[in-house]
Amino acid sequence: MKNLFIRLCWVLALGFVLAPLARAQDLGAIKQRMEARIPALDALKNGGAVGETNQGLVEVRAAQGNAAAVVAAENADRLGVYEVIARKTGSTVAAVGSARAKQIAAGSKAGVWVQKEDGTWAKK
Numbered sequence: 001m002k003n004l005f006i007r008l009c010w011v012l013a014l015g016f017v018l019a020p021l022a023r024a025q026d027l028g029a030i031k032q033r034m035e036a037r038i039p040a041l042d043a044l045k046n047g048g049a050v051g052e053t054n055q056g057l058v059e060v061r062a063a064q065g066n067a068a069a070v071v072a073a074e075n076a077d078r079l080g081v082y083e084v085i086a087r088k089t090g091s092t093v094a095a096v097g098s099a100r101a102k103q104i105a106a107g108s109k110a111g112v113w114v115q116k117e118d119g120t121w122a123k124k
Helices: 002-046 067-089 093-107
Strands: 050-052 058-060 113-115 121-123
Touching: 002 050, 002 067, 050 067, 050 093, 058 067, 067 093, 093 113
Parallel strands: 050 113
Antiparallel strands: 050 058, 113 121
16 A cells, blocks of 8 residues: 555656646647648638637638638647646636737737727728
8 A cells, every 4th residue: 555655646746747738748849830821821811711819720611611610629738838827827727818919909900800808890
């Protein structure tokens, strides 16, 4: 029983040591996926098929090609990043997403659909 307890303590300790490393590697993989997705996402936004929400996510506005798959992958990665930031800052994923939405909207090109804070959509 004592050996089992000691092994369990070692496993937990190792988990606490390796978890930040795994998150860092995950963030690197997320960054690569997001960078690779930029051309497809920009094309969809420029074509009006996808817009930026007030939650820091993207949303399909008009079905077009692989828009749904691109949006699903992008949102999954964005939420992963927001979760890490929220943990580090003691915030929530929703608050991080909302703050990021404002940055994204400000930096979006003219003609891109952007969701306002009240939930209405407008072209920038």
